[in-house]
Amino acid sequence: MAGRLRGAALAGCLGLCGTALALLAVVLLRAYVLRPAPGPRVWGRRPELGFELSARDRRELKEALRGAIKIQTVSFSPDDQNTTALAEFGNYIKKVFPAVFSAKFIQHEIIGEYSHLFTVQGSDPQLTPYMLLAHMDVVPASQEGWVAPPFSAEERGGFIYGRGTMDNKNSAIGILQALEFLLRKDYRLRRSFYIGIGHDEEIYGHKGARKIADLLEARGVKLSFLLDEGSAILDGFIKGIKAPVAVIGITEKGALTVKLSVEKEPGHSSAPPKETSIGILAGALSRLEQNPMPNMFGHGPEIRTLEHLASEFTFPLNLIMTNLWLFSPIVSRILQQMPSTNALIRTTTAITMFNAGIKTNIIPPSAKATVNFRIHPSQKAEEVLEIIKTTIADDRVKIDVQETFDPNPISPWDNQAFGVQIFRRTLLDVFPEVSSVAPGICIANTDSRHFAKLTDAIYLFNPLIIKPDDFLRIHGLNERISVEGYEKQVEFLYQLIQNSDIKKLPEPHANSHEL
Numbered sequence: 001m002a003g004r005l006r007g008a009a010l011a012g013c014l015g016l017c018g019t020a021l022a023l024l025a026v027v028l029l030r031a032y033v034l035r036p037a038p039g040p041r042v043w044g045r046r047p048e049l050g051f052e053l054s055a056r057d058r059r060e061l062k063e064a065l066r067g068a069i070k071i072q073t074v075s076f077s078p079d080d081q082n083t084t085a086l087a088e089f090g091n092y093i094k095k096v097f098p099a100v101f102s103a104k105f106i107q108h109e110i111i112g113e114y115s116h117l118f119t120v121q122g123s124d125p126q127l128t129p130y131m132l133l134a135h136m137d138v139v140p141a142s143q144e145g146w147v148a149p150p151f152s153a154e155e156r157g158g159f160i161y162g163r164g165t166m167d168n169k170n171s172a173i174g175i176l177q178a179l180e181f182l183l184r185k186d187y188r189l190r191r192s193f194y195i196g197i198g199h200d201e202e203i204y205g206h207k208g209a210r211k212i213a214d215l216l217e218a219r220g221v222k223l224s225f226l227l228d229e230g231s232a233i234l235d236g237f238i239k240g241i242k243a244p245v246a247v248i249g250i251t252e253k254g255a256l257t258v259k260l261s262v263e264k265e266p267g268h269s270s271a272p273p274k275e276t277s278i279g280i281l282a283g284a285l286s287r288l289e290q291n292p293m294p295n296m297f298g299h300g301p302e303i304r305t306l307e308h309l310a311s312e313f314t315f316p317l318n319l320i321m322t323n324l325w326l327f328s329p330i331v332s333r334i335l336q337q338m339p340s341t342n343a344l345i346r347t348t349t350a351i352t353m354f355n356a357g358i359k360t361n362i363i364p365p366s367a368k369a370t371v372n373f374r375i376h377p378s379q380k381a382e383e384v385l386e387i388i389k390t391t392i393a394d395d396r397v398k399i400d401v402q403e404t405f406d407p408n409p410i411s412p413w414d415n416q417a418f419g420v421q422i423f424r425r426t427l428l429d430v431f432p433e434v435s436s437v438a439p440g441i442c443i444a445n446t447d448s449r450h451f452a453k454l455t456d457a458i459y460l461f462n463p464l465i466i467k468p469d470d471f472l473r474i475h476g477l478n479e480r481i482s483v484e485g486y487e488k489q490v491e492f493l494y495q496l497i498q499n500s501d502i503k504k505l506p507e508p509h510a511n512s513h514e515l
């Protein structure tokens, strides 16, 4: 009997060990044998014009950006913008980019009073046009806490400091600068393209980008791709990856902004009720913060980012990332630890405004707060609103939706995706240190969502190498760009325009079935 039991135990143990060994074999096989081959595509044609800058070009390029930063194009709220500065920005670009404004094949239109649309006519009408999008408005900046005043565009240690240096005058001015340089070298464009520069992106883009999109739609325009801000070349964001990796947004999160309010009878503070409007609202807000929206890891494109980058990770993370079918519970727990990666895997909750109270000895008649949610690509605004109501679970808290939109559809990412191949080619040309190009999610929102009817190929990417510390500067203190980084951005755009002039993508290399 005892022998039979020992035999059964041994057989059980062997079975378990066998399963463990088989699992290990699959894990190793996927990590080391079945890795997608990142083989290069064969591009016969190189950009015609190299990006060699004279000392004068360099100075001009830097001063053009610095001049733009000094114009205080601040969007405070949907009905409060610095319109004098917005108009000044229009005059400024006319002065700084004379070749762009005098070329016969470039049409310039002002849309919604302050936004700009450039139609750059290529010589081959058979080629589907593309679009480069940027915005000139900026969020407000406090005067305190900056090493140099936010609209001084001061240069320190190789960096230009100022609001808009990364978000997003670097793109607005950078695109025009790249085109200006190409025109001065008599480059004749083959593929038409549009440049859109919005003036109210930071307050939803209804009067700028939305109107540009409506106009192009009315003209029957279809785009082969659209490129806007929203992601970057990430350096040091992902534990276990040493080299910088280009993560190109193939979708952006949705958004839902709700106003919460509680009204109660005012009175003398010496005989207070059990709960005041402030206490009730604070409780509701605390419940929202303490109960984050569900972790959706694996339901959106975030998993594709990790799969693409798997072979970039050092051991043993490479084993884990190539085997997400097994390790995703661990990975999703790790991702939720840092705010920037937590934002990739769930709808985020941010309490952004709170107003209440009149005087120290008056029971507050009302308390109001604003909560801003950024919706994960696998959820819809309606579903998020239901979760909010259930979490607050208090009828005394009035919930008003201020603004909402669902996440963008997911743009194509494969060997036939024209835009993706052009970005990849251009990244290889301009940033040889970038080891991988992966699809990702833009965790914030951009003007690009207004263009969904013109193309299904919307990409969010700024050709800038950014570190976690830089990310905090966007909408924060000491926003800055390195002069070298800005030159690289202009070079990227200069080569991108030339690379896009290719008629047809080259056939994929025999080994490069995946990007």
Ligand SMILES: CCCCCCCCCCCCCCCCCC(=O)N[C@@H](Cc1ccccc1)C(=O)O
Pocket: 167, 201, 202, 203, 204, 229, 230, 231, 232, 234, 237, 238, 247, 255, 305, 340, 341, 344, 440, 443, 444, 445, 446, 466, 471, 474
């Ligand atoms: C695989 C690891 C990835 C780690 C993620 C790190 C992400 C780093 C990305 C850096 C680029 C950030 C670019 C931000 C663009 C910001 C654009 C913006 O500020 N938009 C406004 C628009 C808006 C929306 C709603 C109301 C008013 C304005 C925004 O707040 O989203």
Ligand SMILES: [Zn+2]
Pocket: 135, 167, 168, 201, 229
């Ligand atoms: Zn922006």
Ligand SMILES: [Zn+2]
Pocket: 139, 167, 202, 475
């Ligand atoms: Zn912004």
